[in-house]
Amino acid sequence: MSIKPTLLLTLAAALVASSSASAAGTAAITISHQMRGCHMWQLGNGAPKPSLSVTLKSGTVLRFVNNDIMPHKLIQQAGPRLALPHANMSHMSAAMMVKLAHKGIYRFTTKPGEDYKQFTSMKTTGEDSVLRLLVRVK
Numbered sequence: 001m002s003i004k005p006t007l008l009l010t011l012a013a014a015l016v017a018s019s020s021a022s023a024a025g026t027a028a029i030t031i032s033h034q035m036r037g038c039h040m041w042q043l044g045n046g047a048p049k050p051s052l053s054v055t056l057k058s059g060t061v062l063r064f065v066n067n068d069i070m071p072h073k074l075i076q077q078a079g080p081r082l083a084l085p086h087a088n089m090s091h092m093s094a095a096m097m098v099k100l101a102h103k104g105i106y107r108f109t110t111k112p113g114e115d116y117k118q119f120t121s122m123k124t125t126g127e128d129s130v131l132r133l134l135v136r137v138k
């Protein structure tokens with residue numbers, strides 16, 4: 001069986017379209033609730049981790065969503081200084097976005113607050129994790 005040249009051209013065009021779409025660059029990190037350690041980072045649908053390292057292209061817009069049962073304030077600890085409006089993600093599904101325009105190594109943590117009232121009966125095991133995030137922007 002042979003593939004028609006027109007089909008190959010269509011496939012090539014589709015590949016170019018999808019790679020330029022990813023160059024536009026967005027990434028999402030969720031703070032998700034976990035039985036062990038209470039909360040972890042999750043890149044996209046990736047595995048939850050208390051310490052996460054990611055590599056992103058400069059110009060990426062990084063979106064944070066707090067789906068934990070407590071508020072988290074995002075704190076930058078290292079890297080080219082970022083303005084972080086809405087860093088205080090203080091309700092379920094609170095989100096913030098930051099554009100990583102400059103190359104470098106960024107470090108973040110969060111300052112958690114108290115459990116939301118409706119969740120105070122939820123028990124977790126182990127000490128609450130201290131979240132650490134390292135973002136390499138290339």
Ligand SMILES: [Cu+2]
Nearest residue numbers: 038039068070
């Ligand atoms: Cu938590």
